[in-house]
Amino acid sequence: MSAADSPFARDLDRNAANYAPLSPLSFLARTAGIFPDRAAIVHGTSRTSYRDFYARSRRLASALARRGISKNDTVSVMLSNTPPMLEAHYGVPMAGGVLHTLNTRLDAAILAFQLDHADCKFLITDREFAPVMKEALALAKVKPFVVDYDDPEFPQDGEMLGAMEYEALIAEGDPHFDWKLPADEWDAISLNYTSGTTGNPKGVVYHHRGAYLLAQANVVTTSMSKHPVYLWTLPMFHCNGWCFPWSLSVVAGTHVCLRWVRQKPIWDALADEGVTHLCGAPIVMSTILNTPDAEKRDLEGRVVEFFTAAAPPPESVLAAMKDAGFNVTHLYGLTETYGPAVVNEWKGEWDGLPSSEQARKKARQGVRYIALDDLTVMDPATMSRVPADGETMGEVMFRGNVVMKGYLKNKQATDEAFAGGWFHSGDLGVLHPDGYIQLKDRSKDVIISGGENISSIEVEDVLFKHPAIQAAAVVARPDEKWGETPCAFVELKPGASLDADAVIEFCREHLARYKVPRHVVFTELPKTSTGKIQKYQLREMAKSV
Incomplete structure (x- = not known):
């Protein structure tokens, strides 16, 4: 008997009584x-x-x-x-x-x-x-x-x-x-x-x-x-x-x-309205923690759930948030996945770990949301899952109902994003033995500052327009307040003279303020034998700026 002839397929059509489109x-x-x-x-x-x-x-x-x-x-x-x-x-x-x-x-x-x-x-x-x-x-x-x-x-x-x-x-x-x-x-x-x-x-x-x-x-x-x-x-x-x-x-x-998002209104709302939940980038945590004592309010022993994405918060920030009355949970996702579709599901047995090990656990992006069908790390060339060893790098990929319809008026980009039946995030990461994923790099060199994505390419394009600049590269510099901020490495043309303030002011004239580099380093850019700038070296240099 064919599937169409099955009694489970006959006279059991959907109708107004048993079906309605899902909508929030x-x-x-x-x-x-x-x-x-x-x-x-x-x-x-x-x-x-x-x-x-x-x-x-x-x-x-x-x-x-x-x-x-x-x-x-x-x-x-x-x-x-x-x-x-x-x-x-x-x-x-x-x-x-x-x-x-x-x-x-x-x-x-x-x-x-x-x-x-x-x-x-x-x-x-x-x-x-x-x-x-x-x-x-x-x-x-x-x-x-x-x-x-x-x-x-x-x-x-x-x-x-x-x-x-x-x-x-x-x-x-x-x-x-x-x-x-x-x-x-x-x-x-x-x-x-x-x-x-x-x-x-x-x-x-x-x-x-x-x-x-x-x-x-x-x-x-x-x-x-x-x-x-x-x-x-x-x-x-x-x-x-x-x-x-x-x-x-x-x-x-x-x-x-x-x-x-200001300090006193946040604390007043927490206390006066009995806030139970809030979300935000690392900058929100910094805003809360750096509030003058005179403007902080007593939460009367309540624990407020705080959900953060972007760069994982440092161990010191997690400890400070806990002392202030907040339980921090790390999320991860992209615009293409309706926001967060991955959560660092905390396990009770981890409570007994040393604080440094707990911080390492919290730094992982985690496992799929209940609404996501599948999440893994793959070799984008072979479309095979990487070993779950916490070391082998691959591209983080998503599949399920909370992945976008596609890109408006951009079939090519949509097809590329969905190649092989998975959404390609462009983020590089590893898969741990327990199934938790952890980001290690971003294939497109996106900088996440205050929860907002900044294209290093866009900032570099502006820098190249300056008549005194011969070459430029922009990478993320870790920042406790913002998560990450743009750091510009600049090579000047022979005989040219320029200081960091002038570079920053030039960028302000051509970019939204949050995209402007916070630090400028004048140096000869490290390059491969073919002339490609070695950004991994610059990332290491940026950490010590």
Whole structure:
């Protein structure tokens, strides 16, 4: 009997009663119905219930639909961690649109490129970012409908760029808007751009299914019980805040917005709001630990769960965070995997190890999220798994439902990324005998500073434009505060004269500030016999700068 003739295949079709596309939009609808009065969002002195969070998201969806936004239309937002950013994560896809969150640290040229590449139809922008967005809109070919957000809790004096203010847009919408789940869970829900390691950034497309699954996996991975309180120290523009805007609705959690990551507001929120979870790069840990004692607050014995990615924190930082009341867990992922898809699952038997050995265990990236189908280290040439000996290098590869749909309008890059049926991360690492992976290098020489990717190629291109510079190479220099910072090695042309301050100032004129080298070393660059710069030597040199 063929599979098609099996009784398990006959008269058992999917229908409206037994199948619905997976989408994180359903989480908010459920929680608003069960816990309507529960605090969903805290922002400054304002508090928004789940009833109002859901209603305002539906208003946004309704207003967007009335202004022509429909399936696969891109809605871009230039927002910090404020309530409209959370509302956009639901309201935009409720209207069928694709949410494109702009990195608030980027320069106008890159922002303009993204707006054009994404075919932006609608833009919501915070007045704080008016100067750079005004320039970006002037450079862009697209002419989206622009709405300004004027934060009532933290008023800004930036120019109004658009035709209306955000609250006026919300007022246009229907709080009972009859939104629909996507017709297909494979439909796009959001668009996130990589940092562009080789030329212009690539647009990474997420689907509803992946967002649904990673949002739930976050809840499991971070051990969120009912009604957690999450502090937004991680930018929501970064991989959709690692999908936590959707995760909190699963467990009726409270979002505590943080417009600026500053010491006193962090500690005040930790104490006053009873924060249970937060995420961030090493810079957030440094911010917390370096707070003056007068501004620190008593957590009354509570342990706050802190999740960090990027470079593993040094042993001294882990110890200091533990003493301050935080349990640090190391995560790893990429924009292409919806943010973190790997976790350093801590085992109880490791608690008895010496602190130095515990730090070595915590420095490993770990094992796959529950929502990821497979994770391994492979020889990219043979597509065979490397021995699990903790020594043999290979490329870290992913497979599963929380891997992107692909790169927008870039079939070649998509095909290359998925060659052999695996997502090629571009990160080099080893596989330990217990199945945990550990990164050892980055094949594209990406520098991760403060949780943001910096292309060494992009910085080098700027340096080469200086008339006095003959050759340049940029590598990561370990930094306790930022994780890593760019360190530039520069060879001058014969007879040329230049100092480090002049190089840094030149870079500031052409790069976003976080990409500018913090250190400049004038030296003859080490090269192979064929003239290739030996970056591994420079990395060692950078450690002693």
